[in-house]
Amino acid sequence: MEVWEVLGKRAPGDEWAVVGAVKAPDASMALLLARETHFRHKEGVAYAVRRRGDAEDAMVTGAWPPETLGGVTDRSYRRQEAYAGVGAKLKRVAADLAARGLRIDRPRPPDLREGGGAP
Numbered sequence: 001m002e003v004w005e006v007l008g009k010r011a012p013g014d015e016w017a018v019v020g021a022v023k024a025p026d027a028s029m030a031l032l033l034a035r036e037t038h039f040r041h042k043e044g045v046a047y048a049v050r051r052r053g054d055a056e057d058a059m060v061t062g063a064w065p066p067e068t069l070g071g072v073t074d075r076s077y078r079r080q081e082a083y084a085g086v087g088a089k090l091k092r093v094a095a096d097l098a099a100r101g102l103r104i105d106r107p108r109p110p111d112l113r114e115g116g117g118a119p
Contacts, residue, residue, distance in 0.1 A: 004034070016056075022049070035069070041078070047061070
């Protein structure tokens with residue numbers, strides 16, 4: 001099994017940069033593995049592979065266009081930065097409900113179950 005260097009471009013004007021490596025028997029399998037392992041979260045706009053040790057002009061580029069590289073489904077919920085601002089949004093919603101008189105602002109009723117705790 002040969003080692004293939006994975007190259008990528010973050011933006012259209014960027015130069016090719018080595019972003020990792022995969023082991024594959026041929027270039028087509030290396031391209032598939034590179035796309036699935038290194039570009040599944042929209043980390044770049046172009047990708048390519050070359051056999052480790054080969055010249056730069058021996059690079060084989062991937063065929064997936066930038067707009068579909070990484071998939072077309074929004075999977076931002078899988079990354080932490082997708083949740084930035086959630087606390088502020090909850091505070092705005094709570095204030096809006098309070099302004100409409102829909103907020104419950106009294107204490108919870110006592111737990112009347114035997115033992116006073118959860119079953």
